[in-house]
Amino acid sequence: MQLGPIDVEFLLQILPLLLKGAILTVELTLLAIFFGTIIGLFVALAKISRFKVLAITGGIYTWMIRGIPLLVQLYILYFGLPQVGIELSAHTAAVAGLSICGGAYIAEIIRAGIQSIDKGQMEAALSLGMSYAQAFRRVILPQAYRRLLPPMGNEFITLMKDSSLVSIITMTELLRQGKLLSNSTFRSMEIFLTVAAIYLFLTTIFICLIGRLEKRLAISDGD
């Protein structure tokens, strides 16, 4: 059966393989979100810390990671490190690369979110006798959290799209699966249109999930 330029039977044949790749894409994205958020939180706290050493270290981290292409970072992690005796599997290098990179952007988002909270909130918390840590946990972060969601959502979607870059370090995720198929069948148009559709489908689901979370938080905040 033909649908315009697209051969539907061929499409059904390749779909299982592409979906397998898509599952790896989702897995890599979720891992990168998880570790990237943890890294981002610590780097953000370091950057706004009163301790100069921490603040400077955090600053250097975000400056370097955001200033070097992710592709180059992946090359260093996967092809460069073995030269100094550190061999990472492709999977580990991929997750590390995406997390380290995502972490830098997430750190900036969290830092901006924290600094957007009125200074009076910290003062009120401290005046009750809270420590800085308590004030952050109980007062600042719960408020920053809600403002963070929209930019974090964007970053998560960027991570999902950027995960296609790890195809060059032999991770057979969605894009590489498509590339392999097109190498063996020479039907690039059908294949890459399908790959594109799957990415679009995945990012749309992400957007919807984050939208829901935002609504739920807005309700629990009473406004």
Added chain:
Amino acid sequence: MIQAHNINKWFGSLHVLKDVSLTVNPGEVVVIIGPSGSGKSTFLRCLNYLEPINDGYIVVDGRQVGKKKTAGGRLVDDSRKNIYRLRSTIGMVFQQFNLFPHQTALENVMEGPVTVCKTAVSEARKKAELMLEKVGLADKADAYPIQLSGGQKQRVAIARALAMQPKAMLFDEPTSALDPELVGGVLAVIKDLAREGMTMVVVSHEMGFAREVADRVIFMDNGSIVEESSPQQIFTSPQHPRTREFLSKILG
């Protein structure tokens, strides 16, 4: 209760507090007046170490703020724990209320006891309900700050500070951000506290209030205490020309 001795404070090259000395005895109410930028807020913030001072010293409830004596008798910076403890014994109320917007009125009032004093939640809730009742807002326990008027917010903020059972209270222009018709309700709560014998330092330009509850009124200008006397004295026959000038401006 509170003694400030020759406090000096700089923000960079800006000398905001100049040899400020003040003693507040237990149960006393001191009202501070003065033009904007004269250092009133900064002075209050030094009293609970929200701002460190550069020179002089402050004693609250027998302990020097921000310093402690070593075994050898030397003064060193106090531990953070002691600073947190000091702050928990002094309640502070802000011009902009600074309620926690993600918590209900009741949760705001419970926050200090639960997080700082590790009071059990059920007990803190009971206490918080009593505090809200005291400020006349028992029916607003489950309201979020955004659902409250300015006057109600400020009364919740007072209840939040009182929930820590402070030994003294600091008020920084508690009614300046309020619509005129809401000022009375907040002042009534503060007057009640005065009657109960709470030690208080109140920055406020509400003259009627100052006349009624202040034991002393202090006029601050340009980082210094210019005049200090009873409310009758300062409002009817101010001694210093700058006090006179300021009062004639705000009394119209």
